[in-house]
Amino acid sequence: MLNSLLRAIEKLGLSKNEIVMVSGIGCSSRISGYVDFHTLHTIHGRALAFATGVKLSRPELNLIVPMGDGDALAIGGNHFIHAARRNIDITAIVMNNRIYGMTGGQYSPLSGYGTLATTAPYTNIDQDFDVVELSIASGASFVARTTTYHVQQMADIIRKAILHKGFSVVEILSQCPTYFGRKNKAGNAVDMLESYKTNTTSIGSKAKKENPELIERGIFAQKEIPEYCNEYNKIIKKAMKGHS
């Protein structure tokens, strides 16, 4: 994921000084400590709220927010839907490993019915939701899904997400062999990666029609709608005119 991200940024030709990476708390959030951008490692679930403050105060900066599934959609679910609704130009990357990795394998809102976790020893009765559908319904103007197996596609999607003017969500199905894999007999990291190859398919593919169980990959939404910081600049113009 880190490689694909760096490759995407390189391709875009962005200067490191123009990039701010804001993360929350979780295994996935530690990534901000490994990159040479402006990095803001915040508190669990709130990365998008911090990022909103950075972006609105300096709209020329590129905001990238990597999050775990718990970080983004349990504790941070409210911030997620509202950042999407505002369509503020931030790239949210949800690394969906379907588990709380950092704290050692408790179920997340994306674990899904019937899975096992340290806090679901008899099987999980929580239903999960679909990150893509949730994002589209919340108003995100760019929504995509890929996996850690599909590195080429990942780099391509991240690049497009950063380029997109508005709130972008990239869901990346990511393996957590230590907790999710072991508990759910999904095998080691290699097995899990392999499974992304066999369990997923491109959007609208023939394979999907034949096997509806397959998870689709690709860009699900890409819309031009008013971006929050642009709109606020218009408000400033309006307010200043009345002021003179």
Place this chain on the structure above:
Amino acid sequence: MKKNIKFVQGNEACVEAALYAGLDFFAGYPITPSTEIAEHLAYRLPRVGGKFIQMEDEIASMCAIIGASLTGNKVMTATSGPGFSLMQEALGYAIMTEIPCVIVNVQRGGPSTGLPTHMSQGDVNQVRWGTHGDHAIIALSASNHQDVFAMTVDAFNLAETYRTPVVLLFDEVIGHMRERLFMPEKGEIPLVKRLRTSVKEGVDYHPYLPREDGRLPMSDFGGVHRYNVTGLFHDMWGFPSDNQKVVHELLRHLVDKINNNVDQITKFKEFYLESAETILISYGSSARSSLHVVENLRSRGEQIGLLELQTLWPFPSHIIKEKCAKAKYVIVVEMNMGQIHQSVRGAVDRPERVFLANRIDGVFITPMDIRNVMRLIQGKGV
């Protein structure tokens, strides 16, 4: 001169002062009795090129102002008890990462939803210890609109000077009451600008290496120095560390930079304290009733005075100890169950002489209420 007089609510006085101090960015979520601050700023900020955003809750508001402060802006949020409770984790983050910001808490009655439109001063100790872990905090209050203005400007100055969140602890009476406000001229009150690093691009900048005077020059996010900011204990580069020395020194630094500067930070007002046998100690709107009592009794020859605290935290213990050294009675007047009373007792030589005159029913404490307590203390019956 006349154009500089306004007749406003306390919340508006706070807004005027924030703009005077150079507020660039406000994020908030509506809550009585602070909402007017957000409403006025939604209108005023874009007129001066500033930014206002209504967030999805108070947690997000607090986080957003921290983000906006990092890019080099003066920032503020405003709330009341329930919202202030929600802000605590992010408030601790601002303390740990040393990001200047101002938080207004226009208090209402609590706990919980409490008394939304009534009077209380029940958040004094929450401001001090609301967020987890050892830390220091600055909290200011005011008893009239001119002081709301002055303390608000001071809050911005202190936030920049000490790189810390500063809480303005007002109350419902101050927030909503209308009163005259003399608008200071530009330049009349000194403003503290952000201390920015002079380290040039390409030269190592240590975001968390204090200078000899304890201050840490900042570099705006998005500027030429890229660095890491984290709520974990961190070294001078801003990278996480659990090295014992690093942890110890950072915690000491966070506490000492404020507690060792109590004298520079503290503001208070005194009325008739010389030769006072009875000293009232109060703050915020209850100081108004206290002053009324003092002036009334002084005119009848009683040796009574008032010490009005404007800085609540760090607690100015030595000033209280000194001022109360010769008093027969010290009476703390506040609208809670004795939150400052407790601290005053800890500060003076003879705590048995410290009494509490309070009201906790959502009704503004009157001079009569204070007099009744005084009669009891002085053995005259009610």
